[in-house]
Amino acid sequence: MTNAPTLFDWMGGREKLNELMSVFYRKVAADDLLQPLFQRMKEEHPEHVGMWLEEVLGGAKRYTEQRGGFKAMIRQHRGRKIAPEQRARWVALFFESVDEVGLPTDPEFRSALVAYIEWGSRRAMANSQPDAPPSKRETIKLWGWGEAPPGTD
Known part of the structure; x- marks a missing residue:
């Protein structure tokens, strides 16, 4: 796509992403399966995840500039032992929230967003295991x- 908007712009930018993070993390905090992972979630966690997604989806590089980039994100997941059912529940709540806040429903956008959330959540789960290799x-x-994910990380 030449001169195509970024996924971040297509979804509605920072305001829409912040709305999504607010709705989503209220669900996460109240979910029995996810509660063990997020019981000590800091108030600013939804904002930090929003900064991450903004950068990943083509917006400003605020996560890299303000939070330390990819290696800092990896450190946040190390040792958390995310279980497959927790990852799946996180993804399900994310897309419930996507629908609730009214993100675009066109198949091109949804396909790209699903691909990233599935790929990224699986990488987070793998990186959270005690024996995860470096x-x-x-970089993020x-x-x-429609890009395919890399073969290795």
Whole structure:
């Protein structure tokens, strides 16, 4: 796509993403399956995840500039032992929230967003295990309209 908007712009930008994070993390905090992972969630966690998604989806590089980038995000997941059912529930609540806040429903956008959330949540789960090898990636993987994920991280 030439001159195509970023996924971040297409979804409605920072205001819409912040709304999504607010709705989503209220659900996460109240969910029995996710509560053990998020019981000590800091008030600013939804904002930090929003900064991450903004950068990944083509917006400003605020996560890298203000939070330390990819390696800092990896450190947040190390040792958390995310279980497959917790990852799946996180994804389900995310897309419930996507619908609730009215993100675009066109198949191109939804396909790209589903692809990233599935890929990213699986990477987070893998990186959260005690025996996870160090990541080879140094920078945040930017996601766009239909790119395939890299073969290795």
